[in-house]
Amino acid sequence: MIHLKNIDKYYDSKFQRTFVLKGINFEVNQGEFVSVMGPSGSGKSTMLNIIGLLDQPSAGELFIFDEPVFNLKEKRKIEYHRNFMGFIFQAYHLIEEMTVYENIETPLIYKGVKSKERKPMVANLLDHFNMVAKKDLFPQQLSGGQQQLVGVARAIVGKPKLLLADEPTGNLHSSQGEMIMDVLKGLNEEGMTIIQVTHNEKFAQYGKRIIRLEDGLIREDLPVQN
């Protein structure tokens, strides 16, 4: 489904080239749940951004469903963002002026889904996450875990094939983190492909495969043993 071939990412300064990622090769198949781990500065988030088409690799190739996706035009990128992938962030990144309902609805509006069809889609998700009562609240009125739940709902409302999560539990305490991870696991079991970046060894175990990065290199790529 996703194939990274010899991906490099570097920054040139006056005297030297600093690599963030170097010769990254790996493949993610449909239905996988991959956890990417590694110390700070190892390039985890950069890799996730490259997969999410938010950042350009300096060299190498990226394929999504065997289709090359580097140097895409803005328009094509937006297509991928609308239909193929959803994002979850450590800092939730909800729009503060919008209610829970409106936050979840936004991607559908961008996608061009009609108002009549949006309603049941958002309502379903709210129901699924037990948040119907909170739909008219603003993000700052919710706890961190609930905010992230909205973030997850927003990411999956457009029924993406791929979910990219950048430290989704980083700002949460452990019980809330567990709740979010259970949700992700559930989504994966329903068939969603997920790539998450995390620091937390325990939460990494929720996935089916762990990739360990160090200094921009893949050190280890092993399935999770239960």
Added chain:
Amino acid sequence: MGIFRFSNRLLKREKGFGILNIIGLSIGMSMSLLIIWYIHYHVTADAHHSNAGQIFRLVSKDKNNGSLSFDNPLPMAYAIQKDYPDEAKVAGLFGNRDYSIEVENKKFQVSGSISTSTIFEVLGFKLLAGGAKDVLSEPNSAVITQACALKVFGNLNPVGELLTVETFSGNIPITIKGVMEDAPLNSNYSPEVLFNWQSMNPPDWKEKWWWGGNQLFIKVGNKTQIANLEQNINTILERYNAKFIKGRYEFQLIPLKEAHFRTDIESPFSPGISSHLLWILGLVALVIMGVASINFINLAIGQAGKNAKDTGISKVLGASRLRIGLDFMAATFFKVFMSLLLATLITKLLSGTFQQLANIKEGSPFNNPVIWFVLIVMFVCIGVFTGGYPAIVLSRPKPAKLLSAKRGKGSSGKALQKPLIVTQFIIVNVLIIAVLFIFKQISFMKEHDLGFNKEGLIGVDISPLNSNLGQLVKSAKVLEQEIGKYSAQCGIVSMASTEAIPGTGFRNAFTIFDPANLEAYTVTSVGIDENYTSAFEIPVLEGKAFSGNSKATSGSILINETLKRKLGWDSIENKQLAIFNKNNQVPVIGVLKDIHINSLNQAIPPMIYRYKKNAYPQYMVFRIQNGHEKEALLQIKEQWEKLSGGKPFEPFSVEEKFKAMYGNEEKLSKIIGAFCLVAVLLSCFGLLAYTTLLTQQRTKEIGIRKVNGAKTGEILAMLNKDFVKWVAIAFMVACPIAYYAMNKWLENFAYKTTLSWWVFALAGLLAFGIAMLTISFQSYKAATRNPIESLRYE
């Protein structure tokens, strides 16, 4: 989601800055609207006349002193029309003033002109009732405007009605022969009544070349003939052997459309306005609008730090750049629309005051379609400009950048901001300096020594005593005698009767000759009596003043210092001057100290004082002992009422009259002052916006510094340091600009205040204070903020 809900939340998020944004823009808009209104009012002043492009005005130039005037000799229109009937159609308007008319025993004051019948052909006043072109050619006929017809006769078609008009040579019966359309309110020539030429002028008017006050409008078929016609007109005085003025005047033709902007031409009828002033005002409007728009953009970009994250999220969620740009545009247009609403409200509230200050007769700016057009243009232009730029800039960055912690640094548009802020500081400095000098000049003029003691002088216009000239002379004498009987007991120190009082118009300009070399001088002449010099307390510098009605006095004249200097005389001993012609020589018996008879804009003219005991009295003047004003006025009023037969008694203070002469300058200064204040205020908004942005970008730095032990004062100093530098630079740039500008402006005044350095210093201090207050408002907030808050999410 509704745009209004979005915008409402936008305003809420911006925490007052959105409101500030809207207020700033609306103030700028309304100020510009008022200025545009003013400019439009003047630019279209004479545009309504049909064929305005073909109409020219005749200007006479006094060769003795080079002064220009729209006043022309009384027979001039007739002479040109008679001699050059094919080249031009000529109309004359004479005696433009208020007339008392009587209709069925009711009295009215109406503005009127004595007009040649050609006026309808030349100026194209539209006739609504009555005959065609020849409507004014019948003796004792008149044409009246609709509004005046309604006021006087109570109906719109008073053709055939009769009225009586008071003139200096008695009452004249008039029949209304036509009704014309009201002139636009900004028209320069809008008499309510036009009177027939022959009936209102003296029978020998064709000979009275020395009677001025005739305004000439000349319509030419072919503009190429102008030069030729001008030449021909200049032969007229010679050919008609015009008494007294032959050889003294030269004539020019200037386009009607230009006339309103020629402030160098004397025009008692319709004072012009300098086109420079209009340009400056237009520029001010543009600057205000520009500053307001730029600040609007700066504020918008300043808010972008907060917006950036949302933009990033939207992009990740699949919003196209166009969509983000459009969202931003929509929000901006909403804000601009709100500003527009507020601006119309502010304009409406201010228009009354502005009208008074600026002397605009038009009712309301919103009756003017041009203003509406300007409003729409403003809305679209400002919306596109202020919304478009940030929309492009803010939608551009990659989402990863917007979402990362490093956002805000190196934000686009920042490079532009520093010069913009310094430019604004310069403008603020220049404006403050200008305002200070304008007010300094005005107070200088008000405090200036006029050469006579202006305090305690009460003047009375005695010309209404009787319209019959012979009777006025008699009445004036009686009034003087009667008041004289009681003057001692009611505190009247002295009184005099005269043709003119300083502060009122001195209308007589005579040509005199120095018999020694036959050189000609144009002097201002005033007829006075023997009490004049003592009543005004004008010092006699040489010789003696008039004394009593002796033969020696009545045949002699006094001159002022300026004239003596011009003549180059060392002393007046045995000196004579010739008045009007070279043979009419009279002895000069005294030199009076120079006094100001006009506003201090004008230099003191050379003057002669002739002894005219009650010959052409126009005013009486009383010097009243301090504290006795009430009883003195009561006494004068009593005598006045005995003589005048119910005419209103309207005394005035000479001091006040003088102050009133600066009314125009004062009004103008108040306008300029107000606009400057607004510009300064808007700049403060801009500054505030910029500081907000700057402190926002440095939030983390401030937090770290505080955690590491920086005190509030130190943070404040760090944040304000840059601005101090900029204010200093701006001040240094502003000083020479302001110096140059004020020097130019002061050239308009014959007597001017000095460009003292302390004014510059004071202005700099003021600008500095204003800037520091504005900046500190934000930087103090940033400096006292709890560092934990600013560092929490980093």
